[in-house]
Amino acid sequence: IMFATQVHGDNGKMKEYHYTGPVEHRFSPYSFNGGTVLAVAGEDFAIVASDTRLSEGYSIHSRDSPKCYKLTDTTVIGCSGFHGDCLTLTKIIDARLKMYKHSNNKSMTSGAIAAMLSTILYGRRFFPYYVYNIIGGLDEEGRGAVYSFDPVGSYQRDTYKAGGSASAMLQPLLDNQIGFKNMEGVQHLPLSQEKALQLVKDVFISAAERDVYTGDALRICIVTKDGIKEENVPLRKD
Amino acid sequence: GSESPIQFGQINPNIASNFINTLHQDLVLSFPPGFPPSCSPSVPLPFTMSHGTTTLAFIFQGGVIAAADTRSSCNGLVACPASQKILPVHSHLVGTTSGTSADCALWKRILARELRLYQLRHGRRLSTAGAAKLLAHMLHPFKGTELCVAATLCGWDGGERPSLYYVCSDGTRLQGELFSVGSGSPYAYSVLDGGVRWGLTVEEATSLARQAVYRATHRDAYSGNCVDVYHITSKGWARRDREDAEFKSQHP
Numbered sequence: 034i035m036f037a038t039q040v041h042g043d044n045g046k047m048k049e050y051h052y053t054g055p056v057e058h059r060f061s062p063y064s065f066n067g068g069t070v071l072a073v074a075g076e077d078f079a080i081v082a083s084d085t086r087l088s089e090g091y092s093i094h095s096r097d098s099p100k101c102y103k104l105t106d107t108t109v110i111g112c113s114g115f116h117g118d119c120l121t122l123t124k125i126i127d128a129r130l131k132m133y134k135h136s137n138n139k140s141m142t143s144g145a146i147a148a149m150l151s152t153i154l155y156g157r158r159f160f161p162y163y164v165y166n167i168i169g170g171l172d173e174e175g176r177g178a179v180y181s182f183d184p185v186g187s188y189q190r191d192t193y194k195a196g197g198s199a200s201a202m203l204q205p206l207l208d209n210q211i212g213f214k215n216m217e218g219v220q221h222l223p224l225s226q227e228k229a230l231q232l233v234k235d236v237f238i239s240a241a242e243r244d245v246y247t248g249d250a251l252r253i254c255i256v257t258k259d260g261i262k263e264e265n266v267p268l269r270k271d
Numbered sequence: 272g273s274e275s276p277i278q279f280g281q282i283n284p285n286i287a288s289n290f291i292n293t294l295h296q297d298l299v300l301s302f303p304p305g306f307p308p309s310c311s312p313s314v315p316l317p318f319t320m321s322h323g324t325t326t327l328a329f330i331f332q333g334g335v336i337a338a339a340d341t342r343s344s345c346n347g348l349v350a351c352p353a354s355q356k357i358l359p360v361h362s363h364l365v366g367t368t369s370g371t372s373a374d375c376a377l378w379k380r381i382l383a384r385e386l387r388l389y390q391l392r393h394g395r396r397l398s399t400a401g402a403a404k405l406l407a408h409m410l411h412p413f414k415g416t417e418l419c420v421a422a423t424l425c426g427w428d429g430g431e432r433p434s435l436y437y438v439c440s441d442g443t444r445l446q447g448e449l450f451s452v453g454s455g456s457p458y459a460y461s462v463l464d465g466g467v468r469w470g471l472t473v474e475e476a477t478s479l480a481r482q483a484v485y486r487a488t489h490r491d492a493y494s495g496n497c498v499d500v501y502h503i504t505s506k507g508w509a510r511r512d513r514e515d516a517e518f519k520s521q522h523p
Contacts (some may be wrong), residue, residue: 155377159416183345187373189354201348 063115063163064089067246068100069197070111071233072169073211074177078226079256081109081169082233083197084241084268086249087116096270099252100197103261104130108143108170109254110150113197114184115163122162125153143170147180147188154186161185165196170256177256195236199244203236230255234266241268323493325455325484326356326367327463328423328435330448333473334504335425335433337367338480340455340488341513342495352496361386362507364402364426369453370419370440378420382406399426400446403436407444414442423450425503433503455487455494462486473502477511 067088072081083100086093101111102123110126112119129149133141141149147168154162166182181194193211195203208214210232213221233253241248251266326339339356342349356368358379364386368375385405389397397405403424410420420440428434437445437452449467451459462483471479481498488494500511 151373151377155373158373158418181351183350183373185371185373187343187371187376189351 064117065114065163066094066116067198068098068113069195069199069203069237069240069244069247070100070113070165070167071193071195071203071207071236072111072167072179072181073193073207073224073229073233074169074179074191075224075226075229076177077171077175077257078229079109079169079171079177079179080226080229080233080253081111081167081256082237082251082253083111083113084237084247084249085252086247088246093249096249101252101254103254104146104168105140105170106260107140107256107258108146108168109256109261110146111167111169111196112164114165118162118164122153122164122166126150129153142173143168143178143180144172144190146170147182147190150180150182151186151188154182154184158185165200167194167196169254171258175258198246199240202243203240206236206239226255226257230264237266237268323491324356324369324453325451325459325487325491325494326369326423326453327449327451327456327459327480327483328367328425329450329463329467329476329480330433330435331467331471331476332469333471333476334427334502335365335435336476336480337365337423337425337501337503338484339367339499340484340494341497341499342488342493343372344493349495355499357499357501359501359508360402360424360426361396363396363428363503364399364424365501365503365508367423367425367452369421374418374420374440375422378406378410379422381409385409396429398428399424399434399436400428402426403438403444403446406438407442410438410440411442413440421452423452425501427503427505427507431505451483453494455484455491458487458490459483477502481514 067086068084070083072079081101085097085099087095087098100113100119101109103109104126110123112122130141150166161184163184165184168180170178172178179191179194180188181191181196182188193207195207209216211224213219234251237251248269251268253264253266255262323344324340328335328337337357341353341356343351343354354372357365358368359365360379360383366379368379382402382405386397386402410418418440422438424436424438426434435447435450437443437447437450449463451463466479477500480500484498497513497515499513502509502511
């Protein structure tokens, strides 16, 4: 079991091993467990995908720890960052969903869950949940919706968003392929479910090549009006 | 004593409750217990918050113009190229935000809630000056913490008076006719100081505001992407089309 000292540095990546002089070590309540999450919203569907590797420092704790959690029949949340906070946060969200269902006699909509998560995260503004959340689901009109968050609750609705350790690599690729950014003379075709699915698989294969914390397997949740379908795709295990 | 020897940002509910009582008697703001924390040494955070922006607002004969860029950056990475930095609070009040995105978004939301409650309790809308004072007093318990909010409230009060206030989380509250806030503000000020007059037409004022933000995005690394412009008149706020600053640089 790893003792979470400052060896891991402030952003979770390993610090260099050379002697710089006496260093004061302090217990950090946070740890970085890696993982990448991605969500794409289409005309009548939403896809939330995550890798299943759980790592810490130089070790892999598990190859089968997906980061997508089903909240309702129309909403899935992807959480990456510190696994302890991911687990607690999803438990709290589940409890709040149940409370809402019992008081209001209906399930929470995706937009309502997003607004509620923002206040839950901000409630811990001075000792934040170290979790990068992305909610994917259908809005009240049946259109795909993606909501992306920062660790303290700032959020907005997007068409696509990547979060987690490989987010900086994936987001520019999605900007180009889904947002048609920085391309001239291309037709802006709406994204079909098949094309979106293939894009998500390709993009994660690339991420697994270049990011050490991403790999092992890919878990994809496809949200449509008929429910939530899950798919598993193997990735590089090295 | 009763304190745990291991301090890593835990909040003590008993000590923090006296902050709530110092606020105005009419207002009972409901914070979660133990918020704000009174004696927490800060936990070293493993991530950075979003900062860096250019926002501006000025008064002229046609009302108030508020403009902002749309880049939300996080320690060198553009976390969001299409964020909303101008948030409507109610039909006649708009706030520009600068600082940490989460702080600005949540505190604007709390301000909107309190203004609505004021309207329901007193039968009239609170003036911009009152809203500015309310926001400043709500942020005061957090002075000295890492909360970072620098907002300008642009509104139209009851009669024919456009109104502009700058409120900051360190306690500043200023009334003025021209403000620019954020890392790109020096560049915006230089453009605005050369062009703002009372007698501008609405079109001239809008284009001046866009120019100022565009110039700031050109020079400031943390500002960029698109420019949002809002215009507040006696009839309320109206949003102009979001224009891409890059597009403008290639097609002047």
